[in-house]
Amino acid sequence: MEHLSGRVAVITGGASGIGLALARTLAAEGMHLVLADIEESALAHAVDELRASGAEASGVRTDVSNSASVEALAEEAYARHGAVHLLCNNAGVFAGGLCWEASEADYRWVLGVNLWGVIHGIRAFVPRMIAQGQEGHVLNVASMAGLTATTLAGVYNMSKHAVVGLSECLFHDLALNAPQIGVSLVCPEMIRTGIGASARNRPEELSGDGDVPSSKSRRFVEDIICKAAENGLDPSVIAARSLAAIRERRFYVLAEDGWLDAAHSRIADIQAGRNPVLVVPGG
Ligand SMILES: NC(=O)c1ccc[n+]([C@@H]2O[C@H](COP(=O)([O-])OP(=O)(O)OC[C@H]3O[C@@H](n4cnc5c(N)ncnc54)[C@H](O)[C@@H]3O)[C@@H](O)[C@H]2O)c1
Structure with a gap:
């Protein structure tokens, strides 16, 4: 989608990290923004910042794991702007730890946001975007974790593998049925964001006694994620890569460091029919 100025973008998780960087980058291109986030104060802050820079921006408190909440977001975006051209x-x-130590609540929370959030976004917005009959684009943020397999992060990796598969299928579905709408799959490496403090938005109903297991392996990997996120690339790098992909209608937006080697190694294991070799990027 070459022409962005004056067009409308909806960004989930737009109050922090990669989502906020995307909002700043798209605002600089003249896009009108609807930010959706569960964290109300951060959302208000992000909208204020964007408006102060001259952008047309609004915020809708949204829980992406809840279909009714995402449907309400779509209704509000369409009521306000009449069209949505870019859905992010x-x-x-x-959440980290060994696959068998993670609680059912861990799995439900991470899948609810990371996978069901994307499912609800596609189901609420894509039919409306098709009906609108204009050029459009869907940008799904997965992770290099969705193209690789490692230890101590099964819950997260699995959720991102599902987003990769869903996005590839969405690409084919749209190419065959509504080719005016493109798709990009963003797979970042370690980025400096709030992801290490994800639990700040964990809902109460999934945070009860025993829902958040404490184990050595969990503390170990969550500590690594916090430190890596602190030292990672600036999220504006991902926003710039995403912008180029939207413009070029390019699907894969991949990391440029050792993570790509780990993804290639996994494919080589599959091609050779051998057991998975553990590759730890940067390790
Ligand atoms: N930071 C990294 O190293 C990295 C690497 C690969 C992929 N990613 C992906 O990038 C995306 C953005 O994460 P980030 O790193 O910017 O983290 P972040 O914590 O800075 O931002 C995530 C945003 O999502 C919001 N959010 C959480 N639960 C929500 C819910 N139920 N409904 C609506 N909003 C919700 C948070 O409030 C926050 O604003 C995520 O999908 C993450 O998995 C991040």
Whole structure:
């Protein structure tokens, strides 16, 4: 989608990190923004910042794991702007640990936001975008974790693998049925964001006694994620890569460091029919 100025973008998880960087970058292109986030104060702050820079921006408190909430977001975006040209399914959270130590609530929370958030976004917006009959684009933020497999992060990796598969299928569905709408799949490496503090938005009903297991392996990997996120790339790098992909209608937006080697190694294992080799990017 070459022409962006005056067109409308909806960004989930737009109050922080990669979502906020996307909002700043798209605002600089003259897009009108609807930010959706569960964290109300951060959302208000982000909208104020964007408006102060001259952008047309609004915020809708949204829980992407809830279909009614995402449907209400779509209704509000269409009521306000009459059209949506770019949907960024970006909201996401991290929980770590061994696959069998993670609680059912861990799985439900991470899948609810990372996978169901994307599903609800596609189901609420894509039919409306098709009906609107104009050029459009869907940008799904997965992760290099969705193209690789590692230890201590099964819950997160699995959720991102599902987003990769869903996005590839969406690409084919749209190419065959509504080719005016493009798709990009963003797979970032370690980025400096709030992801290490994801639990700030964990809902009460998934945070009860025993829902958040404490184990050595969990503390170990969540500590690594916090430190990596602190030292990671600036999120504006991902926003710039995403912008180029939207313009070029390019699907894969991949990391440029050792994560790509890990993804290639996984494919080589599959091609050779051998057991998975553990590759730890940067490790
Ligand atoms: N930071 C990284 O290293 C990294 C790497 C690869 C992929 N990603 C992905 O990037 C995306 C953005 O994360 P980030 O790193 O910017 O983290 P972040 O914590 O800075 O931003 C995530 C945003 O999502 C919001 N959010 C959380 N739960 C929500 C819900 N139920 N409904 C609506 N909004 C919700 C948060 O409030 C926050 O504003 C995520 O999908 C994440 O998995 C991040």
